[in-house]
Amino acid sequence: MSDDRQRIVDSVPQKGFFGHPKGLFTLFFTEFWERFSYYGMRAILVYYMYYEVSKGGLGLDQTTALSIMSIYGSLVYMSGIIGGWFADRIFGTSKAVFYGGVLIMLGHIALAIPGSIALFFVSMVLIVLGTGLLKPNVSSVVGDIYSENDNRRDSGFSIFYMGINLGAFISPLIVGQMMNYSFHLGFSIAAIGMFIGLVVFVATKKKYLGLAGTQVPNPLAPNERKKVFTRIGIGVLLVAILIAVGIPTGFLTFDSFVLIVGFLGIGIPIVYFTVMYRSEKTTDVERSRLIAYIPLFIAAVMFWAIQEQGSTILANYADTRTNLEFFGFTLSPAWFQSLNPLFIITLAPVFAWMWMKLGNRQPTIPQKFSLALLFAGLSFLVILLPAYFGGTDSLVSPMWLVLSYFIVVLGELCLSPVGLSATTKLAPAAFSAQTMSLWFLASAAAQAINAQVVKFYSVDTEMLYFGIIGGVSILLSIVLFMLAPKIQGFMKGIK
Template sequence: MSATSAVTAPRRGFFGHPRGLSTLFFTELWERFSYYGMKAILAYYLYRSTAEGALGLDKSFALSLVAIYGAAVYMSGIAGGWLADRVLGGQRAVFHGGVLIMLGHVALAMPIGVAGVYTGLILIVLGTGLLKPNISTVVGGLYAESDPRRDSGFTIFYMGINLGGFLAPLVCGFLGENYDWHLGFGAAAVGMALGLVQYRFGRRYLGGSAMNPPNPLPVAERGRVLGRITAITLAAVAAVVLLLVTGVLGAEGVINLISVASVALPVCYFAVMLRSRKTTSVERSRLVAYIPLFVAAVMFWLLFEQSATVIAAFADTRVDTRFLGLEFPPSFVQSINPVMIIVIAPLFALLWTRLGSRQPATPRKFAYSLLLVGLSFLLMMVASQGDPAVRVGFLWLVAMYLVMTCGELLLSPVGLSVTTKLAPRAFASQTMGLWFLASAAGQGIGAVVVRFYSDENAVTYFGVLGGVAIALGVLLAVSTGRIRKLMHGVG
């Protein structure tokens, strides 16, 4: 983003930042409110009995569907980023994405069963693909590259994400579990609608930030390129629908296809960048160093993103949700992680500042994050001991999330930073997209893995996954020296 476009946004007005930051802060807060609010009750709505107003689907299938939805959301960001860069521009992409997300939640709020679920999830996937990768670009465009407020602005923006993630399960979970599932989904739709309204009225404060596509398709080629993309997309959708209608491919088959695609897509990205003539020898070495970090991120997200699947199911049937004399819905446990992020993130920022050049190298931070997320699953293994009919204390989940959140803070923000440093110059934006595909691949693999979970085999399930994460963390720690050589001076 050039300094020219950045300074067209009003300069101050929101805690010493451009007024446009408040517009984007609340847009993202409400978008995350809608996303995490829906996700907090989705699994329960899918697998709980029809007597409870839910769909009564098989639990393992329900958890797999929630996981593959998460994978599809992150995969769609690649297409959303391309549309913003070549056709729409960031600001329009954010608005159109928000509209699709709202319509998706409206579909879920309608009592039309499985059809509403599939329609809603598809719309939310498409909308999030447009909004999520582009709203950060608009935030960055509010500041000149040399503006010292830039990092602070992103920190404030990140707090909006976690505030929305904290409030969402409390509101949507309460309404969905205590009154009606569709009220919970409806609250998510209202949240996104509020975000759209304030975005529409506050858009004037964004100035020229990401207003136009930075690399627009030539007018002469636009119709041909977009027509070809539309034709291929419709043909692919028609093929899947035909296979579903004829019974050749069931719902689980579609999930398996997306799972395979979530792994194949980043593999193809790595292959293209490594083989490209635009990648220099030093950049190729750094890209090779990035591969074990990417694999570590996939493993981390495989475990972390089970908060809305396996951990949610565990909280539903194995956890005593009474605390300090109060009883709360199981969906409330998904507010624990955002609260811990808000509390602990400043402590990590202070730690890295204090350590300075003495802080651990990036591969070692990734190794520690795997050790911690593995340990969090071992805590779940211990909590799962004994009779499945006997519920365990709520504090087990608090301890698990505390350990897991520390692992998240060692990997998620660090991963964003190291990706920008190791990316080949010719593929800078695409490598950032590749980082988000680590989460897609983790959840895609998770869509298969979660099928093996049940209350009866919880000890084995948590123990095996926790053990694998710890083993991979140890291997990464041992390999840190070798990886750092390949990084050519990148920390």
């Protein structure tokens, strides 16, 4: 361990939060409130877009709203690359978390102000950039507060991950209830949540985090700064000119923007793979492992394409196709967004115990990915059954949605933690951080694809939509399972 690393660890009080460094308290509640604000906003955003103006919405076409929601998610994941670069090269992870939180809060405030579609898009830009700064960097600070050989590290990340899911579970229940009164009240609560997170971070970071997150790992040299900032300025200017010219002339439309993001979502990962594979810093063994990583990445894209539709297609299904009167209670359609984190909180310990119990008999990494695709496909086949048995003219029991969310979470627990672990194992040594960014780009690619796919969903095409996507996922699951031994061979000893 380097002297700098040890100095950072020594600056953090090492006992205080469930036997963990006190800094975990700061990071746990910062991330809890950030996820509270983000998932609370996300739970009602699609409804805000397509509800009529008379009901407090923007009155957008439903298909357009679903596409915007997918593009939003894609850009949020892509922005992590920008946030990581600024933290690594300019101001460090701690300041990135603070600046990101401020931008997110301002974005929610913009949504909380009754206004125009223009104000809505301003909020999107602020939240996308803010999440890109905060989300990847707050996790990095968690790693800084532990020494490399500290056996509390994995447990600390588990506690931190619990904070993420607690925030994601609670917020749709609260914000979703507010949409019955006013969407803007709901967005205000999301803004307050992020403000509380910022207060916790600023009030406790000096005492609890010490030097964690304050160092810039790879700072720009003085002679580089002017060149880099000039390029950034030119880039921003070109984008501004493109928007200023493209929108009035009709060259830049929503459809063309969706197409551009789609190309980026697919193109950026291809560039990443190509650069890493061809680099002189990548060994032959690492190249073989990269080849093994490609089918896993494709499987992840397919899985997230289905899982992320929980906030778009299934959110719309909850609003328009589900009987929200249940045992004398009137359910908010936004409440279904709490099911995913609830099931993860409940089942994650069960899966962790199961893999430990199976030991060497547990499925290989490719086999676990194939199981994830199988569950994802089944979750979509389940949700087409109500239409198959009862048609699309009547409202269906909310238990169908609960079952669909439950099944896809089984797949998520086979893929998400396994994928994070596999990424760290298969990454070339010279590109370890960038390979982790690549893993998150699977979600960006999935959302970019969804922006095009959701256009084909309607009540009339409901069974066909769920059937084709669910069937493709199950077919890919079978193919991946058959190729698993071959993929395992390319991993060169990684299990």
